[in-house]
Amino acid sequence: MSLTEQLVKLAALCGHADEAALRAALATAAEQQLSLVVTVLEKTQVDENRFLRAVGEWLGLPWLEQAVTEIPAAVRERFPARVALRYQLLPLAEDARGFAVAMYDPFDLVARKVATQTISDRPLRWVMSGRKRILQSLRQGYGIGAETFDQILEGREVDDALQEIRQEVNVLDQDDSEASVIKFVNQIMREALEQGATDIHIEPLADDLQIRYRIDGVLHEVPVPAQIKVLHASVLSRVKIMAHLDIAERRLPQDGRINLELEGQQIDVRVATIPSVAGESVSLRLLGQEQFDFARLGLDGASEQKIRQLLAMPNGIVLLTGPTGCGKSTSLYTFLSSLNTKERRIVTIEDPVEHKIDGVVQIAVKADIGLTFAAGLRSILRGDPNVIMVGEMRDFETAEIAVRGALTGHLVFSTLHTNDAVGGITRLVDMGVEPFLVGSAVRAFIAQRLVRKLCPHCKVPAAHPAGYLAEIGFPAGQEERIFQAAGCERCRGTGYAGRTAIYEMCLVSNRLADLITQRKPASALRSLAMEEGMTPLRQYGFARVLDGVTTVEEVVRVTAADLGALDE
Numbered sequence: 001m002s003l004t005e006q007l008v009k010l011a012a013l014c015g016h017a018d019e020a021a022l023r024a025a026l027a028t029a030a031e032q033q034l035s036l037v038v039t040v041l042e043k044t045q046v047d048e049n050r051f052l053r054a055v056g057e058w059l060g061l062p063w064l065e066q067a068v069t070e071i072p073a074a075v076r077e078r079f080p081a082r083v084a085l086r087y088q089l090l091p092l093a094e095d096a097r098g099f100a101v102a103m104y105d106p107f108d109l110v111a112r113k114v115a116t117q118t119i120s121d122r123p124l125r126w127v128m129s130g131r132k133r134i135l136q137s138l139r140q141g142y143g144i145g146a147e148t149f150d151q152i153l154e155g156r157e158v159d160d161a162l163q164e165i166r167q168e169v170n171v172l173d174q175d176d177s178e179a180s181v182i183k184f185v186n187q188i189m190r191e192a193l194e195q196g197a198t199d200i201h202i203e204p205l206a207d208d209l210q211i212r213y214r215i216d217g218v219l220h221e222v223p224v225p226a227q228i229k230v231l232h233a234s235v236l237s238r239v240k241i242m243a244h245l246d247i248a249e250r251r252l253p254q255d256g257r258i259n260l261e262l263e264g265q266q267i268d269v270r271v272a273t274i275p276s277v278a279g280e281s282v283s284l285r286l287l288g289q290e291q292f293d294f295a296r297l298g299l300d301g302a303s304e305q306k307i308r309q310l311l312a313m314p315n316g317i318v319l320l321t322g323p324t325g326c327g328k329s330t331s332l333y334t335f336l337s338s339l340n341t342k343e344r345r346i347v348t349i350e351d352p353v354e355h356k357i358d359g360v361v362q363i364a365v366k367a368d369i370g371l372t373f374a375a376g377l378r379s380i381l382r383g384d385p386n387v388i389m390v391g392e393m394r395d396f397e398t399a400e401i402a403v404r405g406a407l408t409g410h411l412v413f414s415t416l417h418t419n420d421a422v423g424g425i426t427r428l429v430d431m432g433v434e435p436f437l438v439g440s441a442v443r444a445f446i447a448q449r450l451v452r453k454l455c456p457h458c459k460v461p462a463a464h465p466a467g468y469l470a471e472i473g474f475p476a477g478q479e480e481r482i483f484q485a486a487g488c489e490r491c492r493g494t495g496y497a498g499r500t501a502i503y504e505m506c507l508v509s510n511r512l513a514d515l516i517t518q519r520k521p522a523s524a525l526r527s528l529a530m531e532e533g534m535t536p537l538r539q540y541g542f543a544r545v546l547d548g549v550t551t552v553e554e555v556v557r558v559t560a561a562d563l564g565a566l567d568e
Helices: 003-013 019-031 036-043 048-059 073-078 081-087 109-118 131-142 146-153 158-165 169-173 177-194 228-242 301-311 328-339 373-381 396-407 423-431 435-441 466-472 510-517 522-531 537-546 552-558 563-567
Strands: 090-095 098-103 124-128 197-204 209-215 218-222 254-262 265-276 279-288 316-321 346-350 361-364 387-390 411-416 442-454 496-507
Touching (some): 003 036, 019 036, 081 131, 177 228, 177 254, 177 279, 197 228, 228 254, 228 265, 228 279, 301 442, 346 373, 373 387, 373 396, 396 411, 435 510, 442 537, 466 552
Parallel strands (some): 346 387, 387 411
Antiparallel strands (some): 197 279
């Protein structure tokens, strides 16, 4: 039986039915000298690990059962990153029996030859493993961009490299290290985008350089090559050049933007540098060109209906509240996108403009030339808009102009930094807005948070003590519907994949407006709002727990318990 026929047979045993199509794909791959194993994995729906395990059994190769989280330093020295990453071979250990290496394509003779030449003094023991597991273990073991880092320092002592980098930053334009440093920075950004990160933080330590990605709202440290500290200045200079910042200024914070393209997708990167006692750090926020629709918001049917009713109103203010990074901007852009028709003129003023929407006039705040939220809002009101979006109500002047705009027939959207929906009422009054204006101009306060969604491939039933569930206010008698995160290769072992929003909607009714005018305390306002149907953030989140979307721990992490319940 030929190799092609054997692979077709194994794929069929693993669930692939269209054998004729697979034979044709393998024939094409053979003509183009492509990997037959990779062709099977990419052209079929077979389970990767199941198929590769079957290939290993056919060849008599053992299977790597456990994921590799760390490669010993001695093994890394013997098996350099440029070989491991270039040929996607995972060195495991060196013992009396030889040098063990994991692979997923046993028919890649070039890779096997290079590995044999690299470890020429010991016999190689080959082990089969999954492709995703090998790639993940290589990134974890060698660090991001390790292959490029090796090339930068290849043939030079570290001290020599450090001395060269400590020269003026125009070293990036002088020698062959230019391409390597550029490639290294690109690898950091590409890896972050592929993992779904929203932020990259490059931070100097006393004797090291730390890189962290924010994925699903949680920071994850990225493994980096040893001695990466020598490239700190060069990496920062490359980022500054991309963001059109002053590469010579290292004492003051700077802000800039980078426009990237990854596989046809436009990525907008906001860059902020911060001088610290250990050196300059840089933060990059990754903003893709997203599609904004209600399906992404995670609203239940009743909440979506309420919001659509608010959007249908001809005037008034709708305020979203919550801390930084809770998804307020995404919700606002979704609202604007749903209202964006040829019959409406929509104008926004933001700091900065995070996403561009065709058909919407968007203004970026430039305080250094006097274009503040208040000044821009005044100009917007003179431009005959139907819908206005103010990025944030930061002061009394902005809030007053927004209220005036709502009372003169405009639909206004904005944000406030408060912990809950009712807190937005007291925040506006504290700013100096008259309570009767708050009650008559504002239509709704909507608080929101983002919670991580359970990975659908590995979530498992959870068991929590009844006393704990009662303490946090979880609905009684629903314990069997709770799931928890387990962790698998598809979710990087976290147990979570993606995020969704939870909401708290306080609609300003006539009764609530009367209490606002009477300057009643926040506790009285909250009691009435709940009496009229407002669902607290935590209870909304618990409903998502019962739907199997998230976990109790996630909801508790992002919400504050009702103070009245704690007092009891």
